[in-house]
Structure formats: C-alpha cells, structure tokens
Amino acid sequence: MGLLESPPGGIGIWDEENLRLFDFAVCAARIHPDASGPELDLSSVWLTWGTYGDDYFLAVFGRTRDMAGAKVFTARLSAFMPLDCGATPPPVNPVETGLADLWIRTASPMTLEQRRQVRQGVEDMTASWLWELANHIQHRIPDPVDYIEMRRKTFGSDLTMSLARITKAGNIPPELLGTRAMRDLKNSAQDYACFTNDIFSYQKEIEFEGEVHNCVLVVQKFLDIDRRQAVSVVNDLMTSRMLQFQHIIATELPVLAEDFALDADARDALDGYVVGMQDWMAGILDWHILCGRYDESALRRRYRRPAQRLGGPAGLGTSAALMKAMGGVR
Secondary structure: OOOOOOOOOOOOOOOHHHHHHHOHHHHHHHHOOOOOHHHHHHHHHHHHHHHHHHHHHHHHHHOOOOHHHHHHHHHHHHHHOOOOOOOOOOOOOHHHHHHHHHHHHHHOOOOHHHHHHHHHHHHHHHHHHHHHHHHHHOOOOOOHHHHHHHHHHHOOHHHHHHHHHOOOOOOOOHHHHOOHHHHHHHHHHHHHHHHHHHHHOHHHHHHHOOOOOOHHHHHHHHHOOOHHHHHHHHHHHHHHHHHHHHHHHHHHHHHHHHHOOOOHHHHHHHHHHHHHHHHHHHHHHHHHHHOOOOOHHHHHHHOOOOOOOOOOOOOOOOHHHHHHHHOOOO
C-alpha cells in the first residue's frame, strides 16, 4: 500500500519500527474482543489506515499550512467509498490506495445503510482534519466546548465504534438508537476514550509535535492553570463521563426498553450494544497502556533532534520549529 514509503517531497511518515510499536492488532483485539479472526484483521487495518491518514495529513499539509491542497485531498476520499462498491479513480497516494482496498473488503458484505454509516464515519473524521489545520494556520487553541465536540470526530470515534456496533444493533429499533439517552450514552463513551488519548499523547503532541489539539492544553489555556492541574481537570471530566455512562445504563435504558416494548431478542441486542461500548472504552485504555506510540524513548528516536541544537529555541512547544527545519512528521 506504500505506507512505509516516502510520499512526494521525501517526507517519511512511518517505518517498520513505528508500525510494530503502534501494534494496531492489539488495539483491535481489545476493542472488539468477541470478533472473529477475519473481523479482527479488518479492524486492525482500519485502525492502521486511520492513524496513518492522520499522520500523513499533518506531515503533508500541516507543515506547509496548505489548506487548498488539504481540501482537495479530503474531498477525493469519498470517491474511494462508492456505496454501490463500483469503480474508483486511480489512487495517487498511500491513503487513497489503502482506502480503496479497505472499502471493498468492508462494504461488500454490508447493507446499503451499513455502508452509509461507515462512510459517514470516515468523512466526519477526515473533514475534522481541516478544522485542525485551520486552527494551526490561525495559531488558535480551541475553547473547551468546541474542542470536545470536534474531538469525537478527530479521534475517529464513529468509525471505530461502527465496526463493532453494526454486528450488535441489528435487532434494536432505529428510533431507540436515535433517542437522547442513547446519544448521551455514545457521547459519554467517546469523550472518555478521547480524554484518555489526550492524557497519554500530551508529551508526544505538545513537546514533540507543537500541537494545539489536546484537552490538557485546552484546559490549561482556558482556565489559566498549570499542566498538572489541567491533567487533574481532564481526569475529573473522564470520571464524570463514566458516571454519566453508568447512570444512563442503570436508570434510563430500562425505561426505554419498556417504552419501546422490546422483545427478548431486542433486549439482548441492547445489552450487547452496551457491552460493546464498554469493551471499546476498556480496549482504548488498554491499548494506550500497552503500545509504544507514546513511549518517551520511542518518541525521542522517532523525532531525532539535530546534533547542533545548542543555541536554538528550547522549552515546551519549541520542537515544532525544529521539526519544520528537519522535515519532521507527526
């Protein structure tokens, strides 16, 4: 697929060591613990593709602040997800090549509505990269409300959750899935996972990449507090989301089941849907603990500084300037 090759301009995105350390197969096995072997293979590849796409986007368009090129790039991706599984344009980069292959493998056995769900998840995620790029161009740290809403998309939450939910939600009435309680349940789970990622990735994103899209940094800026205090606030947010998730399960879902007069099969499907979300959250946390993507020693190898750093800028956040000089990537 070309993921380990340098795109035009000689910018290296990943190498074999990176791919091994990231260990997306472990992530897939933990967020979908009851999946079959072929399903786990497919989930692993989707996780690999989505993470590579995010890194590729930052490396190719983030360094140059090329908004026009970024819009063309994201707009083209929909053409590689035809709802009829028909022909696609010739791919021109590894992201398109990977998506074209993944789409056929994923969508062929799906219903039309399931294909729409997965494609919408991809489009929401890739469109959110443009929002991040716009903030970089404006040197803007987003406010907490804006950030949390968009973070669910930049994390690819709907995409990774949809791959698990599609197999569990078949007997649940669509009207029930559209209720406020079910939306709040999903948002609580997604926010918990997003905040988990932001805490684990803080050093990688802030010290090594010069990022502005991290909940810890957003809270630091908004409340004018130090990093340690901001981590505590984000941890409190994670706790509140988990408590909300548990409250909905205990008090609101039984009422919904009665209101919609769910039969035994639908109640079992609803239970499976909830367990799927619990597995997803636990798997996200487990992968962050186990993988090497955020390990400091691995980060220092990946983002090697020039030997002649003395006399240059130093301190938190200044590595972005060094990365630009080095042609570094996210």
